[in-house]
Structures are given as structure tokens and as C-alpha cells.
Amino acid sequence: MPSMILGANSKSPITGLLFWRRAFTLAIGLFALSACGPEEATWRAYTGSAQGTTYRISVVSEEQNEPELSLLVEEIFAAIDSSMSTYIPTSLISRINSGDTAAVLDPHFIRVFDAAWELSAQSEGLFDCTVGALVNAYGFGPRGRILEVDSASLKRILARTGYNLVRRVDEKLIMDRDPISLDFNALAQGYTVDVIADSLIARGFEHFLVEVGGELRAHGNNSRGEPWKIGIDRPNETINDQDRFVALAQLENCAMATSGNYRKFWENPDTGEKYVHSINPKTGKAESSNLLSCTIVAPNAMRADGCATACMIMGYKRARQWIASQPDLKAMFVYADERGDVKIYQTEKFPSLN
Numbered sequence: 001m002p003s004m005i006l007g008a009n010s011k012s013p014i015t016g017l018l019f020w021r022r023a024f025t026l027a028i029g030l031f032a033l034s035a036c037g038p039e040e041a042t043w044r045a046y047t048g049s050a051q052g053t054t055y056r057i058s059v060v061s062e063e064q065n066e067p068e069l070s071l072l073v074e075e076i077f078a079a080i081d082s083s084m085s086t087y088i089p090t091s092l093i094s095r096i097n098s099g100d101t102a103a104v105l106d107p108h109f110i111r112v113f114d115a116a117w118e119l120s121a122q123s124e125g126l127f128d129c130t131v132g133a134l135v136n137a138y139g140f141g142p143r144g145r146i147l148e149v150d151s152a153s154l155k156r157i158l159a160r161t162g163y164n165l166v167r168r169v170d171e172k173l174i175m176d177r178d179p180i181s182l183d184f185n186a187l188a189q190g191y192t193v194d195v196i197a198d199s200l201i202a203r204g205f206e207h208f209l210v211e212v213g214g215e216l217r218a219h220g221n222n223s224r225g226e227p228w229k230i231g232i233d234r235p236n237e238t239i240n241d242q243d244r245f246v247a248l249a250q251l252e253n254c255a256m257a258t259s260g261n262y263r264k265f266w267e268n269p270d271t272g273e274k275y276v277h278s279i280n281p282k283t284g285k286a287e288s289s290n291l292l293s294c295t296i297v298a299p300n301a302m303r304a305d306g307c308a309t310a311c312m313i314m315g316y317k318r319a320r321q322w323i324a325s326q327p328d329l330k331a332m333f334v335y336a337d338e339r340g341d342v343k344i345y346q347t348e349k350f351p352s353l354n
Helices: 028-032 038-042 066-084 092-097 107-122 132-137 151-159 188-202 301-314 316-324
Strands: 004-006 043-050 053-060 166-169 172-175 208-212 215-219 228-233 245-251 254-260 274-279 286-289 291-298 330-336 342-346
Touching (some): 043 066, 053 188, 066 092, 066 107, 107 301, 132 151, 188 208, 188 254, 215 228, 245 330, 286 301, 291 301, 301 316, 316 330
Antiparallel strands (some): 004 274, 053 208, 215 254, 228 245, 254 291, 274 286, 291 330, 330 342
């Protein structure tokens, strides 16, 4: 988990560091398309709370299999929390962070660790899953703030922060410094979405939308036989339902995640420039960024989730350059220009309906 944006408005057990970043995406199709015409009989929706947030799974199916799907989803959440929730003292990641060098990695942990390490390398360390100590120091971990972040304490924390200090050998982690504190919060919800989606595909479902805490993955079509339509929140300080969305995206067999400090940004009273403040995992310090939100469309939700977070720490210009080097990604950036005006940039193939 790489970056923090100061000015929190939410915090959850599996998104402790991402207290800022869910520019919550509203799945328009989930609500508007489920209450009309003959398609109503084939529409199934499963909702609940997990991982400190809410989830909604919409399935187009003629089968009445609610008990089976509900049990499946509950089992997936429990397994992933047991592996990667820093808010559960007995979880695998908590035991590793407490110094358990004999811990054997489970398949969920291995997949997320490998993805985190790869993204860290791709982003030159701006995405980093070894920031658990920084998370705790700034007060966004399970124990709240544990120390004052002065230069001396920051130096000690940074000495054991860096993705290149940890590696995996089969089912074991090898750490070059002790202790190193891991945090997968920038990937875990996206990964959960993928596990649920892949489980639905394995059971023969062809048309569904899985959403956990705003991260989502679409497969097939909605009940009208059309691609899923998703609204992306406008980064305003207040919510106006009539002008809520900055764009509509059309998704089919892909995933989407949005990160950003969309409600809380700082405006320079002299220049009108707008910024968010991120914690750079290389320096451990807050840095200004004019990138207000980033929406990523990717083949899977874990990739979209992590890359959206990485872009936020990069800032608009660098993130735009980096996205151009990632052929599997499509992006929409909401940023503030030199005059403080909010602007939108999207890559050529971003599936916007606007």
C-alpha cells in the first residue's frame, strides 16, 4: 500500500490507509435497470457489509441460488480477511508483522504479495506494500497513532520501508530488515472483487457486476443485454445528485477502481490552485498533488485498485506519462490546472459515454 492523502473522510478495517481515496463509484445499472419489464425475473442482487465497507453483487440468472451464493461470498470474505486484514490480530499478515518468521503463506497472500511487488517495481517504489509502519505512525492503522512523526522517528521508519527489502521464496517471506510491516490495503478489496468474480465464472455465471467498497468488475451484460453503466463521482466538496457524476463509463468484461481525495482538497487562497496531500513512501513526507481523482479500467480489479493508488502519489503529469507506458490500462484523471480550474483528461480508449 503506497500513498496516503491527508484529509480523511473514511476509514475501514481493510482500507485503513485508504482513508481518503474511495471516489465512490455508483453502479447505475444496479438500481435503474432492475425494476422494469420482463427482465425483472432474471435479476438477482446480493448485498451486505464486509471489510469495513459494503458490497453488492448483481447477477443476471434464472436460477434461484441465493443461499448458495450468499454462503460463497461470506466464505471468500472470511478467507481473505484471515489472510490480509491488519485489523485481525490472528490474521496471517498480522502474525508476519509481529515477527512470525515461520509463517507459511497461503495462496491469497501469495497472489497479492506478488502483484504488490510487481507494481512497486513498475512504479519505481511509489507504490509500496511495506508501509505498515508509516500507516501506524500517522494514525491510520488498527492501533491509531503510535508516535509523533518527527525527523528522527521518520528516519527509523524509512530504514525498514521499501519493497526491495522483502521477497518471497516459495511459501515464505524473506526480509532484509527486521521488523518490516506489510500493508495490502491498496489491493485487498480489488483482489476480493476478483475472487468473487472468478468464482461466479467458475460456476457458470455469464452476466454479473461485483462491487466491494467502490471497486468493481463487470462481466457480460446487464439484464437488458447492454454493457454495465457506471457513474464516476465528480470531485466536489458537496454532493449534488443532479450533477453528481463527472462521467459515465460503460464496462464489459473488465474492472474499474477510483482513487482520490474528492471531497477534501486544499485551495491556495492567493492563487486558487487546488491540491491534495499525499505521503510519499520514499520520503515519508506529505507532498502536494494536483491530481484530485484517478479512475483506472483494467483487466482485473486488483490491478485497477493498485494502479489508481499509484497514480495518486505520482501526481497528474507523471501519472499521465506512466499510464501511457501501461498498455493494459485505461484512465480518467480529474485534476486542477495552474489556474485552479478542475479539468478532465482521459486516455483514448477509456470507455466513457460522455
